[in-house]
Amino acid sequence: MSVTTFKVPVGPQHPALKEPENFTFTVEGESIVKAEVRVGYAHKGIEKLMESKTYLQNIPLVERICGICNTAHTICYTQNVEYLYDKAPPRRAEYLRVLIEELNRIHSHLLWLGVVGHEVGFDTLFMYVWRDREIILDLIEALTGNRVSMSFTTIGGTRRDISPQIESKMRKGMDILEERTEYYKRTVPVDPTILARSKEVGILTPEEAVQLCAVGPMRRASTLRDDVRSDDPYAAHDEVPFNVISYDTCDFYARIMVRVDETLEAINQVRYCLDHMPTGPIRIRLPNTPPIAEAVSKVEAPRGEDMHYVRSNGTDKPARYKVRAPTLANLAPLLQTMTSRGKYEVNVADIPVLLAGIDPCMCCMDRSVRFVEPSKGKTWVWTMEQLKKYTRKSVRRPLSGNVAGR
Amino acid sequence: MSSGAEESIASEMKNLLGELLEVKIPRPRRLHIKVKPEDYKRAAKHLVESIGLNHVSTITAADTGKEMDVMTFLFGRGVEVMLKAAVPKTDPKIPTLTDIVPGVMFYEREIHDLFGIVFDGHPNLERFILPEDWPEGEYPLRKEYKVTRLKGPREVD
Amino acid sequence: MSLAAELFRNLVKGRATILYPFKDREKVHVPEGLRGKLAYYRERCIGCSMCFRVCPSETVEMIEDARGKRPRFYLDRCTHCQQCEDVCPTKAIELTKQFENLGFNRKEMILE
Numbered sequence: 001m002s003v004t005t006f007k008v009p010v011g012p013q014h015p016a017l018k019e020p021e022n023f024t025f026t027v028e029g030e031s032i033v034k035a036e037v038r039v040g041y042a043h044k045g046i047e048k049l050m051e052s053k054t055y056l057q058n059i060p061l062v063e064r065i066c067g068i069c070n071t072a073h074t075i076c077y078t079q080n081v082e083y084l085y086d087k088a089p090p091r092r093a094e095y096l097r098v099l100i101e102e103l104n105r106i107h108s109h110l111l112w113l114g115v116v117g118h119e120v121g122f123d124t125l126f127m128y129v130w131r132d133r134e135i136i137l138d139l140i141e142a143l144t145g146n147r148v149s150m151s152f153t154t155i156g157g158t159r160r161d162i163s164p165q166i167e168s169k170m171r172k173g174m175d176i177l178e179e180r181t182e183y184y185k186r187t188v189p190v191d192p193t194i195l196a197r198s199k200e201v202g203i204l205t206p207e208e209a210v211q212l213c214a215v216g217p218m219r220r221a222s223t224l225r226d227d228v229r230s231d232d233p234y235a236a237h238d239e240v241p242f243n244v245i246s247y248d249t250c251d252f253y254a255r256i257m258v259r260v261d262e263t264l265e266a267i268n269q270v271r272y273c274l275d276h277m278p279t280g281p282i283r284i285r286l287p288n289t290p291p292i293a294e295a296v297s298k299v300e301a302p303r304g305e306d307m308h309y310v311r312s313n314g315t316d317k318p319a320r321y322k323v324r325a326p327t328l329a330n331l332a333p334l335l336q337t338m339t340s341r342g343k344y345e346v347n348v349a350d351i352p353v354l355l356a357g358i359d360p361c362m363c364c365m366d367r368s369v370r371f372v373e374p375s376k377g378k379t380w381v382w383t384m385e386q387l388k389k390y391t392r393k394s395v396r397r398p399l400s401g402n403v404a405g406r
Numbered sequence: 407m408s409s410g411a412e413e414s415i416a417s418e419m420k421n422l423l424g425e426l427l428e429v430k431i432p433r434p435r436r437l438h439i440k441v442k443p444e445d446y447k448r449a450a451k452h453l454v455e456s457i458g459l460n461h462v463s464t465i466t467a468a469d470t471g472k473e474m475d476v477m478t479f480l481f482g483r484g485v486e487v488m489l490k491a492a493v494p495k496t497d498p499k500i501p502t503l504t505d506i507v508p509g510v511m512f513y514e515r516e517i518h519d520l521f522g523i524v525f526d527g528h529p530n531l532e533r534f535i536l537p538e539d540w541p542e543g544e545y546p547l548r549k550e551y552k553v554t555r556l557k558g559p560r561e562v563d
Numbered sequence: 564m565s566l567a568a569e570l571f572r573n574l575v576k577g578r579a580t581i582l583y584p585f586k587d588r589e590k591v592h593v594p595e596g597l598r599g600k601l602a603y604y605r606e607r608c609i610g611c612s613m614c615f616r617v618c619p620s621e622t623v624e625m626i627e628d629a630r631g632k633r634p635r636f637y638l639d640r641c642t643h644c645q646q647c648e649d650v651c652p653t654k655a656i657e658l659t660k661q662f663e664n665l666g667f668n669r670k671e672m673i674l675e
Contacts, residue, residue, distance in 0.1 A: 183569075226461070
């Protein structure tokens with residue numbers, strides 16, 4: 001490295017969705033030229049622990065891998081074990097699984113929109129969106145008994161059924177949420193605060209997205225149209241119609257709009273499930289010990305493609321279970337969006353916004369950031385509030401329209 | 407909906423490598439292939455560049471006693487392909503795939519931390535998940551490593 | 564700006580939050596089927612140990628008493644997953660609607 005560059009470590013408790021990762025940025029002046037990451041601060045040893053519990057005891061453990069996309073992990077796990085038995089759950093259970101999955105997606109995207117408002121400096125949007133999020137949490141609590149970790153699916157189907165009172169409450173809730181989401185879709189693209197912090201920030205070209213194996217909204221905001229629900233349909237997604245959302249601008253603004261549009265699509269899918277719910281049982285009974293086999297299961301979590309792999313050895317405990325959460329796949333594209341290349345420059349002030357752009361999901365902590373400037377021999381510590389104040393009053397760059405050679 | 411893509415990919419790989427150690431199609435849109443460790447990189451290169459499976463979902467490993475299986479999951483043309491190769495525990499080395507698909511660098515670093523498999527040609531095999539003061543030579547996800555408890559679950563005092 | 568209209572609408576609507584637990588504690592809406600604190604009915608239990616086998620977090624411990632085998636629950640480990648209630652053949656375990664389950668002493672959280 002030349003003499004004028006210096007390294008800035010950010011983390012492990014860093015300023016975005018309060019997730020612990022340790023970043024080291026190599027900076028030249030204000031712009032970042034290289035980014036490196038160390039993770040593992042919230043490593044819970046779940047894969048090793050799953051080898052010492054039975055398949056049924058593992059369901060609450062899998063649920064607690066992630067707080068917000070817990071339904072995706074549970075559906076992926078129960079599907080995986082059902083693939084080992086080579087048996088499918090009843091059709092009503094598959095529709096109920098799609099229902100709870102789309103409710104979870106609406107919840108996750110609304111939560112993320114509020115956090116984006118908070119990161120950008122627009123706290124009013126944050127408060128409004130999180131007030132509307134209470135509607136969806138009350139619906140989930142009425143259906144499953146708990147606001148966040150739902151415990152709704154099990155091996156062979158689902159555990160609870162939906163009653164007519166809950167169904168009518170859900171339709172009313174969907175109407176209110178649709179009106180509120182349309183309102184956010186009108187306000188967000190024209191608001192100058194959000195536009196200044198999100199247009200042409202965090203560029204990821206389609207070629208880079210393919211080579212670095214990006215998943216989820218991060219991939220669909222770079223013109224690609226890959227979605228597990230349409231490429232590899234599971235549960236009832238081959239019958240419930242929906243549109244794959246993708247935007248062309250490859251920046252942070254596209255990621256916001258992809259998630260807002262996906263919320264509207266999820267509301268339509270919930271309504272379709274309620275209208276066309278088949279009758280029948282909700283669960284089949286399966287024996288304790290699956291046959292010796294291997295299985296791979298993929299699910300579209302709110303953050304991207306979630307993939308699980310299981311191998312059984314004839315006992316009632318798994319021999320190997322692998323969970324690949326979507327945030328791990330998005331780490332390499334994240335480092336690429338934070339590197340200045342060609343005509344595209346990334347500033348230190350963009351760090352919190354870019355970190356929120358992949359919707360990171362690891363754990364929850366919050367502390368301070370350490371800056372090191374070896375050329376001047378200075379070290380100083382900023383708390384999260386100080387870094388945020390610095391980012392909010394930093395100079396707005398003018399929109400050029402021709403970035404990174406596109 | 408099985409479109410026949412699984413069988414055509416399996417036969418293309420058989421033509422390329424001569425013979426495959428294991429071929430399984432357990433359900434639609436899934437294909438499991440096992441190859442020798444010498445053919446691993448050539449098979450992955452053919453799958454990514456010629457057949458068009460350019461999205462790598464993950465790379466993982468499993469401990470089977472005397473050997474360790476390295477498994478790569480690729481997706482494309484509507485099929486999820488699992489490419490497996492077994493390396494011996496006494497000399498766990500396998501070529502890297504970062505020159506074909508750069509996005510797998512973190513998956514290989516994670517396996518190196520947790521299983522001890524060395525990927526020849528990887529640009530940066532440092533610690534990724536385990537802390538800096540973890541002792542060398544201890545690989546948590548191997549079967550020999552036992553999880554010990556500090557205190558019983560029901561000791562209340 | 565469209566936000567100005569929203570601001571005026573919310574000025575007349577009033578608060579969206581309640582000052583729990585100091586005021587309006589009864590306004591908290593508790594739905595049917597909430598997975599709250601565990602309740603155990605000794606007279607219905609037959610000592611089959613199914614709850615012990617399915618519990619994911621080792622909350623249940625089987626002990627002996629005058630009538631035979633029965634479970635003892637360490638409620639500070641409970642994850643409220645409701646598996647024990649699902650598998651119990653005689654409905655001797657029930658998850659109530661009580662959601663205020665804090666304690667300061669682990670010994671107080673053992674349910675005999």
